[in-house]
Amino acid sequence: MQTSSRLVKWLISGPPLLFLLIFFVTPSLIMIFTSFRLPGEFGGLAPVKLLPGEVAGDSGLTIETYQFFFSDFIYIEIFLKSFAVATITTLICIAMAYPLALLIARSRKKFRNLMIMLVVLPFASNFLVRIYAWMIILGPESGLSHFINGILVFFGIAPVTLLFSPFAVLIGMVYVHLPFMILPLYTNLEKHDPILLDAAQDLGANSWQRFWYVTWPQSLPGIFSGSALVFIPALGMFAIPDILGGTGDIMIGNLIKDQFLGTRDWPFGSTLSIMLTLAVLGIAGLFSWFAKPAIRMT
Amino acid sequence: MALLEIRNVTKQFGNFIAVDNVSIEIRAGEFFTLLGPSGCGKTTLLRMIAGFDAPDGGQILLDGEDIVAFPPEKRPFHTVFQSYALFPHMTVADNIGFPLKMSGKAREEIKTRVAETLEEVELSQFADRYPHELSGGQKQRVAFARGLINQPRLLLLDEPLGALDEKLRENMQRELINLQAEAGVTFIYVTHAQNEALALSHRIAVMNQGRIEQIDEPSRIYNFPVNRFVADFIGKINMLNAWVTEVSPVHLKLKVEGLGEVAVPAKDRIKVNDHGVFAVRPEQVRIVPLTTAIHTEFQLNGKIKDFLYIGDVTTYIIELSNSTQIEALLPNSVPGHTKPFEVGDTVAVSWQEQSAQFFPD
Incomplete structure (x- = not known):
């Protein structure tokens, strides 16, 4: 009886486990190995010489890429800047998603699904197409640009270019990631028992106190999962800075992409990826540590 | 002066009149219960007192001051909700x-x-626990403690014992009475459980279809229900169709369907030929084996048709000679005796005139 149920458990969880092992663990190991190798002369990788009898120190393995990463502050700076962009994106998403999620969660049941559908509707069209659309919206000949610059000129301020700026990157980042904040937040808020707000009001809490002491703390798990869903992809994003950003708006994602596709320095690209993964894992660890009290209540 | 005065309060939801011109005076220190079947308006009335619903008409006065315009957070009342509503x-x-x-x-x-x-409330060792780590009874005590700590003028309780099992409920009832006496806070208690209302309250308002049927002390509500609804809702009662044949200052003579002529105590505003029900509570009905001679004003012969044994008492269903059924409740108080009667036994059924009543339609 017990052995057969264990067998069933393995049969069910086996295929996905195997899939992850082959397509996640193996590439990760390959990437780690790659980061210690040397680039080939025409891109790719130089061969590894680990045959017996060969000179030690010329094995084709090196920690040069890691030394290089820490020797030039510019890489750390891009890392920090990427973290800043991802953090600001996450915060703006929280600020924008919260009222909307609350509105959906507190509206009548038959309207909720419609509104949720509207939130996910943009996914129906291609991500790049939507980003290019923003290129037009923010472009110098767009109505928006004319409107903003018209106001600026009216007040005697020099006109600005919206496109190819950190501002444009941030707009794109928030736009793309907003649904990933709204959905978990809505799922959380929708489950709140409305009687708790009645109880709080009955016990003397005004509307602000009801939000701050009852709704907000209960919504923290939703905020945490939404933040993870926004922050991590935002950190690795390269398409939006590529399309909407200027030359100075490069993020880690762009840097890594350039190593593989541009400079063809695979070992350094791998090193950057590993550093990013480690940073994300570190942040995720901190996150779950801070989220503990919020998780305990559920 | 009453602590809380509800004056001609009315509340409508669409075409449905939830509370219909209700007036109640609640005295300071009282344990007051709103009792009625579900949908009778008791919860709506409680919500209006708490401030969650505004009455469509009438006034709610606290110490003589109208508080209808005050939101719940501005009223010195706290509520204990049925689901406890503890913050998780x-x-x-x-x-x-x-x-x-x-x-x-x-x-x-x-x-x-x-x-x-x-x-x-004997919960000191649970101070740092979260609500989901507590038992039902403990949650209950936390809810009471939370409602009472800021010394409200009124504690409103919305069926707070509804979610507890029988045994625990009895303990909590006793605890609740002590709690109220110690805190000296006026309680307004809402329930549909008549035995709970009788056990706990100083006074009970029986509600039906948005209206107050009777406000009185528990024993008076039970013994002198003003109408058929109250008599039927509070406790059990045998009811048989009847009409008045004779009215005198001391009693009424009734013709009861299947029983014949019966006398009940006199009542105001009853005329000859009024139709209604003759009513007598099961525990007032006495049954003895037919062989035993008894001397009461009234006696009928019948046969035990069925019984319902629930430990402390047994309810016997007796079929009278003309197939009318009547229930009699007997305490199982004779030591070593499991059951005084068996199905099929012929018995003599009787009751005292004062224990029977007539309710006109």
Whole structure:
């Protein structure tokens, strides 16, 4: 009886486990190995010489890429800047998603699904197409640009270019990631028992106190999962800075992409990826540590 | 002066009249119960007192001042909800301290008063637990403690014992009576359980279809129900169709369907030929084996048709000679005796005239 149920458990969880092992663990190991190798002369990788009898120190393995990463502050700076962009994106998403999620969660049941559908509707069209659309919206000949610059000129301020700026990157980042904040937040808020707000009001809490002491703390798990869903992809994003950003708006994602596709320095690209993964894992660890009290209540 | 006066309060939801011109005076220190079947308007009335619903007409006066315009947070009343409504993200101590925090008490004061209250309700060792880590009875006590800590003028209780099992409920009833006496807070208690209302209350208002049927002390409600609804809703009662054949200052003579002529105590505003029901409570019906000679004003012969044994008492269903059925409740108080009667036994059924009543339609 017990052995057969264990067998069933393995049969069910086996295929996905195997899939992850082959397509996640193996590439990760390959990437780690790659980061210690040397680039080939025409891109790719130089061969590894680990045959017996060969000179030690010329094995084709090196920690040069890691030394290089820490020797030039510019890489750390891009890392920090990427973290800043991802953090600001996450915060703006929280600020924008919260009222909307609350509105959906507190509206009548038959309207909720419609509104949720509207939130996910943009996914129906291609991500790049939507980003290019923003290129037009923010472009110098767009109505928006004319409107903003018209106001600026009216007040005697020099006109600005919206496109190819950190501002444009941030707009794109928030736009793309907003649904990933709204959905978990809505799922959380929708489950709140409305009687708790009645109880709080009955016990003397005004509307602000009801939000701050009852709704907000209960919504923290939703905020945490939404933040993870926004922050991590935002950190690795390269398409939006590529399309909407200027030359100075490069993020880690762009840097890594350039190593593989541009400079063809695979070992350094791998090193950057590993550093990013480690940073994300570190942040995720901190996150779950801070989220503990919020998780305990559920 | 009454602590709380509800004056001609009416509340409508669409075409449905939930509360219909209700007036009640609640005295300070009282344990007052609103009793009625579901949908009778008792919860709506409680919500209007708490401030969650506004009456469509009438006044709610606290110490003579109309409080209808005040939102719930501005009323010195607290509510114990049926589902307890404890904050799941707060510890027991934080839950209990919540009303103090909202009223802007200093942190130190909150701490000492919460500690005192926890001591009183014997929950000190649970101060740092979360609600989901407590049993039903413990949650209940936290809810009471939270409702009482800030000394409200009124504690409103919305079927707070509904979610507990029978045994626990009885213990909580006793605890609730003590709690109310100790706190000296006026309670307004809403329930549909008549035995709970009888056990707990100083006074009961029986409600039906948005209206008050009777307001009185429990024993008077039980013994002298003003109408058929109250008689039927509170406790069990045998009811048989009847009409009045004779009216005198001391009693009424009735013709009861299947029983014949019966006398009941006199009642105001009853005329000859009025139709209604003859009513007598099962525990007032006496049954003896037919062989035993008894001398009462009234006696009928019947046969035990069925019985319902529930331990402390047994309800016998007796079929009278003309197939009318009547219930009699007997305590199982004879030691060693399991059951005085068996199905099929022929018995003599009787009751005292004062224990029977007539309710006109």
